[in-house]
Amino acid sequence: MEDLSHKRKITIMIAIISAMFFAAINQTIVSTAMPRIIAILGGMEYYTWVITIYMLTSTIATVLVGKLSDIYGRKPFILAGIIFFIIGAFLTGFSTDIFQLIAYRGIQGIGAGIIMASAFTAVGDLFAPRERGKWTGIMMAVFGFSSVLGPTLGGWLIDNMDWQWLFWIFLPLGVVAFILILTLFPKVERKAGEKIDYSGSLFLSLTITALLLGFSWAGTKYDWGSVQVIGLFAAAAVCLVIFLFIETKATSPVLPLALFRNDIVTLSNIIGFIMNAGMMGALIYLPFFVQGVEGISPTYSGYVTMPMSIAMVIVSTVIGRWITKTGKYKRYAVLGMPVMICGMLIMAYMNSVPLAVVAMIVFGIGLGMGMPVFSLTVQNAVSPAQLGVATSSSQLFRNLGGTIGIAVMGTIMQSSLRTNMEDAAKEAAATGQGFDFSKLDPATAKQLADFQNPEMLLDQPKLEQLQQTLPKDIQPVITQMVETLRNALSDSLTTVFLAGTALVFVALILVFFLREIPLRTSNKMSQEEKQVGSAAAIDG
Template sequence: MEDLSHKRKVTIMFAIIVAMFFSAINQTIVSTAMPRIIAILGGMEYYTWVITIYMLASTIATVLVGKLSDIYGRKPFILAGIVFFLIGAFLCGFSQDIYQLIVYRGIQGIGAGIIMASAFTAVGDLFAPRERGKWTGIMMAVFGFSSVLGPALGGWLVDNLEWKWLFWIFLPLGLVAFVMIWSLFPKTERKVSEKIDYWGSLFLSLTITALLLGFSWAGTKYEWGSPEILGLFGGAIVFVLIFIYSQTKAASPVLPLSLFRNDIVTLSNVIGFIMNAGMMGALIYLPFFVQGVEGISPTYSGYVTMPMSISMVILSALVGKWITKTGKYKKYAVMGFPIMIAGMLIMAYMNSVWMAVVAMIVFGIGLGVGMPVFSLTVQNAVSPAQLGVATASSQLFRNLGGTIGIAVMGTIMQSSLTGNMKKAAASGDAFHFADLDPETAKQVAAFQNPEMLLDQPKLEQLRQTLPEDVQPLITQMIDMLRDALSSSLTTVFLSGMALVVVALVLVLFLREIPLRTSNKMPEEEAASGSVNLAKVENAH
């Protein structure tokens, strides 16, 4: 597709961006509203699962589609991804409890994984690595714009309409994206010599599932040393060993082990894994600070996260252009990570909404500078024949990092919150209900649940039903809950920051090679040049 006219390429990219925006906005619009949705449906202990299942499904879909799209082309998979996402979003609006929401978010995750794997690889089909910097920056800006619009719109919708409209409002955009991809994207011929690696796909999926379930349940549903968790981790080890063996025997492996002999690919993927583990694991709890600790409504909570997205949009677009112009990329990662670390440090010690806004701006700048680099490094280091599987490997490691980070940070959050609550109870500030009548005591006891802080209207409504003489006790209990939640969030943000520091150290060891001006590898260009020279000499 590199030979298509520039106008056709831009038109195709517009169609891809519409599909990506549809997927991204459906993710970000839910983020700010999730605390309220959890409060309505119940099941705060499953809060991280709504996000984890989405990322688990998208991770598996991403890595499987990477190789398949190298065989069958990108078009059928982008279309299939949009269909899965449409179905999942439609069903999410009908969820009656947290369990249904988790299942339907899983379907959405499958669609999102397919869309993202196909979209980012399609950029590699259309443009040479040197040109991809600009388009990678634009695609990052699309994510940023969805992050600007999504949280604020999600907060407004959940405050003013039924929460199901969060999932339904952009369904028409998905249909538009489907039609555009169907009509504009060129069809590619199947590589008849390539065979599908069914065994590798199966055991890779089993490895990812066992690993992520183990991290998700450890410390929350089961103890870290419980038979269930040890069994899942043991199963993951067995599955990955079988997977590695299958890759040495497969004619066309789903994730070629030879890919990881390339130090640029391996180090970029490890950095992406660690970075996403720290970043995603910490950032999903930002609404807990804004809504739970500060008592801000979901609408205004979305406005707090907006500055991060705006600064990310601006910087990622600029960095993409600078990379295309100079052909250099490593320095932007080296510059971006310290800024991200500074933003997370501010998050850890913020005590007001304004400090949260400052943290978001700083973090967004670092994100915009550093994030566009790593897909580009991987794509630039492999041949066009491995473009799909290499891009999928990059997204696989980032998704794994994000999912494991969310699970681990969820464990840290729950254990820290439990410890803080016990500490408050043992400090002499424990609440005694002996002087209250049984019904009032039961109502007051409900204020010992941190989940109450996530639905301010319900909290205030319940508070108004209690006698005047109990109000000082309620105020004291709410303050205690907020202090416990705030301290727990500090632990979470510092843990995430520590991981990003590790990623920064690894970036210093990343080898930089020139960005190619063609989709051909240097040896292929040299061979092509030799052939052309021989033809000229023979003509004479």
């Protein structure tokens, strides 16, 4: 598709960006509203699962679609992804409990994984590596714009309308995106002689599922040393061994192991994994600080996160153009990731909304500089025939890192919160400031006990309503209990943000070992460039 006219390429990119925006806005619109939705449906202990299932299904879909789209082309998969996403979003709005919400978000995840894998790979089909920097920056800007609009709109909707409309309001956009892809995107003939690796796909999916379930349940539903968690990790290890054996024998492997003999591909994927583990694991809990600790409504919570998205949109667009102009990319990761680390350190010690805004701006600048780089490094290091599977491997490791990061940070969050609450109770008892619930009638005592649950902080209207129903003589006690909850939650979030910072720092160290090769000006590799790629594989 590189030989298409410039005008045709632009129209195809409009179609791709429309599909991407549909998926991205449906994800970001629920970010600030999710704590309230969880409070309405119940099941805070399953909060991370709403995110984890989405990441799990999108991760599996991403890696499977990579190889398939190399065989059949990108068009049918983008269309299928949009259909999955529309169905998932429609059903999510009918959820009556947390378990239905999780299941339907899983369907949305399948659609999102297919859309993202196909869209980013299609850019590689359309443009030479040198030009991809500009378009990667623009696609990052699409995510950034959805991050600006989504949280704010989501907060306003959850404050003023039924929560179901968060999932339904953009369904017409999905239909428009489907029509654009159907009419504008060229069809590619199937590659002859390529076979689908069913066995490899099955055991890769089983490996990912067992691994992520183990991390998601460890420390929350089950102890880390429990039979269930150890059994899941053991199953993941067994499935991985079987998968590796299958891939060595497969004629057309779903994830070619030879790909990882390329040191650039391998190191880029490791960096993406670690960086996303720290970043996603920490950022997913930012609304807990804004809404839970500071008591800000979901609407204004969106305003707090907006500066990060604006900074990312501006910086990623500029950096993408600079990469295209200079052909250099490593320097932007080296400069951007320390800025991200500074932003996360500010998050760890923030104690006010203005400081949270500063953290968002700093982090957004670093994110805009560093994030466009690692897709380019992978795509530039492989031949056009491997573009789909290489791009999907990059997204696989990023999604895997993000999912495991969310699960591990969730465990850190729950463990730290439990410890902080226990310490607060012991301190109150030691200083004689504890309250004797036996002095109250059973109904009032039960209501007052609710103020020991951190979930109360995430639904401010319900908290205020419950506060007003209790006797005036115990209002000072209620105020003290709410303040204790907020302090415990704040301290727990500090631990989470510091853990995320440490992981991003490790990723920064690895960036210095990433070898930079010139960005090609054509998808056709010269003999010299093929030798560079071969050397990369040998060095790896």
